[in-house]
Amino acid sequence: MPSNEGNYSMMFASLDSSTVAESSEIEPGAPPQPVIPIHLLHQDALHNVFGRLSLSEAVACRSVCRIFRDALSSLPFLSSLPPLRLLALRHPRCSAASADDPRPCFLALDPGLRRWFRLPLPFSSSSPVTASPSLLFLWVDAASNERSSRSLVVCNPLTGSHRVLPPLGSAWSRHGTVLACPDGTALVLTQLAALSCGQGTDRWLKFSLNLPSKPRSPVLMTGAIFALCDVGTPWRSLWRLFSCRLLDLGKWAAVERPEWGDVFNILKRPRLLAGAGGGRILMIGGLRSSLAADAPCSTVLILRLDLETLEWDEAGRMPPEMYRCFSGCAFGSMAAAVAGANNKVKVFGGDGRVWFSGRRVRGKLVMWEEDEKGGCGVWTWVDGLPGSNDGVYRGFVFHAGYGATA
Incomplete structure (x- = not known):
């Protein structure tokens, strides 16, 4: 390591830890010890x-x-x-243990200190997927005779508390996107339906969605969900922004403005993340050299949407020397992406920070941090990624703390 x-x-x-230095016993007749x-x-x-x-x-x-x-x-x-503002990483092959500590755990990064460490998980072979304040959500195999049954578990890795949600079938666990609300409610989204399970309940509530495609990279912002949907054809993707209020999951509507023009067409495979401050959405993708379907990309572009004014602006572009490290990956030309299909790149983060990992970038990540004053942000390398030969990591923001109990 x-x-x-x-x-x-x-x-x-956990709070009952006994790894504390104990004072030695005082023998009878010994002189009194000075008061510290x-x-x-x-x-x-x-x-x-x-x-x-x-x-x-x-x-x-x-x-x-x-x-x-x-x-x-x-x-x-x-x-x-x-709480600690961390980046939690999803291991490509479920949770990993180190040679010094065989317990199931997950990797996390403190971006401020640029230090990697491990936090324990309550179950082996579990896969963390998202988080709400102080609470981690992970998939685990359910205690059921059905091999395909899986359950979501909500846990606080610092206190050790956890709660197992009702089991779900393989279709939900494999194809559903999990969101965590600030109050600990779990949401699982697919193209046709959404499931909701709040704290204190023992069943899932189902809502019909009927979206044009599976919602891509949904984010929770200001009491609503925003997601991208592909409304194009099998030969050419055409992305649009949809949203719905948390209080009415069944009513989705397109978010459109005539002045936006081709803002969704200039990016290849865009992805949404939460910006800093809670009122802005980031959209990240490869910048096309033209509007042609097979146009190559020149770099990674980050656009920012102000939810109050509904205006887009450019938040950042990946420097050429960084982008060359990812060339031939998901943001390269279509031919390069097909020729080097195993050179994947992942985009993840939130709260105004975006990370990039790829097969061609071993042992480190690229990090971009939003400039809240309207600048182009800061691009840096994060080195020392543990287990970098295991595959491409994905991740999410996790505010680790003692403020919530599962």
């Missing part, structure tokens, strides 16, 4: 100090001594700390 990969699975152990000043501090004072640290720093202090462990075992206090 690369040296910059941290083993945080011990740091983020920190022992005189009230727990509120310790919380005042620890509250100035990040969540990872505060939790790491639990293994220093028993006093710190007791002060940092309060769920209300841990819940008050800002």
